[in-house]
Ligand SMILES: Cc1cc2nc3c(=O)[nH]c(=O)nc-3n(C[C@H](O)[C@H](O)[C@H](O)COP(=O)(O)OP(=O)(O)OC[C@H]3O[C@@H](n4cnc5c(N)ncnc54)[C@H](O)[C@@H]3O)c2cc1C
């Protein structure tokens with residue numbers, strides 16, 4: 001018998017909820033879950049984090065929506081989705097029937113939209129948490145992104161907390177495109193966040209030098225993939241240093257178990273995998289296996305034991 | 314388990330052959346059981362650049378032919394144009410090199426239940442999936458006429474063995490280096506009339522597909538086209554490969570060309586929609 005395997009504890013915890021695996025999918029990078037289920041069983045995941053869902057259906061941005069960049073990619077999907085009602089009627093029941101744990105990512109353009117999304121999720125059986133994507137333009141404040149404004153970030157989280165009640169863990173996803181991510185983190189934690197998701201994409205642009213115009217129809221796009229991993233490690237390290245008791249769902253360019261361990265050592269309690277799924281449909285199961293092997297090699301008996309160890313040396 | 318890409322798998326595939334033919338490379342991969350599930354119109358997605366490459370996204374390639382038994386077991390054949398970094402890396406590989414491949418992916422061409430007269434139109438490497446289609450149509454008793462067009466003769470991919478399954482082959486080149494000088498759309502109306510074509514199958518650049526749809530709708534024909542949009546994942550999880558398509562109730566939706574395509578009903582696609590969302594699209598608010 002492999003006793004070491006028996007003993008290893010791969011759980012992680014957000015709010016009052018335990019998740020059996022530390023590897024999640026990242027919002028917007030797993031379709032509806034169905035598409036990936038051809039390649040592995042969704043219950044291998046800590047949870048599926050859904051694409052960010054809005055109050056109403058959204059067509060998303062025009063194409064081209066994608067440009068590959070060195071060790072990364074730019075995307076300007078523009079939150080394409082069916083809206084919360086159809087999502088709750090179709091996507092959620094399918095995920096639950098297929099044994100996936102589900103964290104629903106929500107996005108709004110006003111505080112009221114976030115409140116209304118939270119109210120709709122409150123009574124939904126079978127979901128394990130809410131990820132609040134605040135990297136969206138606030139139409140009530142000249143389109144300034146919520147996540148870049150401490151006051152707006154706080155208001156969103158307070159309204160979600162109020163409307164969702166005390167049960168469901170709330171994980172707030174922050175943008176790295178801010179001067180002081182620690183102060184934003186402080187605001188959303190005091191407003192009631194149970195955890196933080198770090199990091200969303202960084203705003204970037206690529207230009208087609210033959211057509212002499214931006215490659216993306218939406219001009220700018222979010223940069224993701226290995227190119228942003230050092231930014232993720234830095235953001236997670238800074239926020240964990242300031243708020244040791246708030247669990248972090250770390251993400252940004254994780255492609256291997258080694259990358260996942262780097263983010264965990266910086267302070268992440270669990271990892272979301274985004275862009276890596278595009279290049280490798282079984283990335284999440286491979287990363288999970290590699291991570292657990294690396295942890296065992298280093299004599300950790302749990303994922304939790306490795307969280308933030310880079311702060312101790 | 315879902316019904317999307319029901320037969321797709323991820324596996325290593327050894328290169329059996331890599332031959333330069335005109336502007337393209339004809340490449341053969343030992344792909345085991347994957348080959349048995351490939352249908353004309355399906356594509357595969359291949360990792361490029363090797364381990365640790367800065368190219369993080371797969372490249373999609375239409376399946377030229379698939380055969381499930383032979384000296385090397387199942388094989389999949391592709392026609393690859395050395396274009397940018399990824400395709401050049403791929404065409405630069407040698408026999409016995411191994412690539413990581415996901416497939417078969419996407420929709421395939423619909424085959425008429427009754428024998429019909431079919432016109433197959435390919436632009437550039439867009440001819441690749443049409444030869445396998447021609448074989449299937451021929452087996453079903455269809456008449457098969459083919460038009461292949463490109464800017465110059467070197468960019469026409471029309472292997473000898475492929476020609477066997479077509480009743481006629483017309484070639485057009487923009488520089489007049491081979492066949493008729495001009496574009497495929499110039500010869501299509503005449504061919505439809507001559508052969509009594511009832512259905513058009515097409516694969517090639519989006520502008521060509523749009524022009525074919527214009528002819529096809531004017532003539533009242535069915536038109537199945539294989540589209541090519543930039544794809545980040547090829548398996549339906551990223552939403553980058555979308556184009557506006559009317560659903561069964563006529564509502565325009567941004568539709569994934571990797572899982573609801575690449576083969577689509579040409580009359581349902583809203584053409585000329587690059588860099589803008591057509592008005593009236595579901596969920597569009599200006
Ligand atoms: C369904 C489908 C079938 C294809 N079949 C073939 C085939 O049979 N033979 C062949 O040679 N090529 C085919 N391609 C194109 C192929 O996938 C690559 O885009 C091409 O080889 C160029 O890649 P590169 O790395 O050399 O070029 P680069 O220009 O360096 O990189 C290409 C990058 O741009 C993206 N991209 C941007 N616009 C497009 C677009 N309009 N179409 C595709 N990708 C785009 C790609 O996803 C990739 O990330 C097909 C593409 C699709 C989507």
Ligand SMILES: Cc1cc2nc3c(=O)[nH]c(=O)nc-3n(C[C@H](O)[C@H](O)[C@H](O)COP(=O)(O)O)c2cc1C
Nearest residue numbers: 026027028052075133199200224225252253274275
């Ligand atoms: C195509 C694409 C779509 C995304 N959609 C969302 C989204 O809807 N909501 C969200 O919070 N983040 C979204 N993201 C950001 C990812 O969840 C993740 O934070 C980011 O990509 C960094 O991780 P990665 O490098 O592993 O992809 C998206 C990223 C990509 C590449």
Ligand code: FES
Nearest residue numbers: 547549551552571
């Ligand atoms: S290429 Fe990712 S959804 Fe189609």
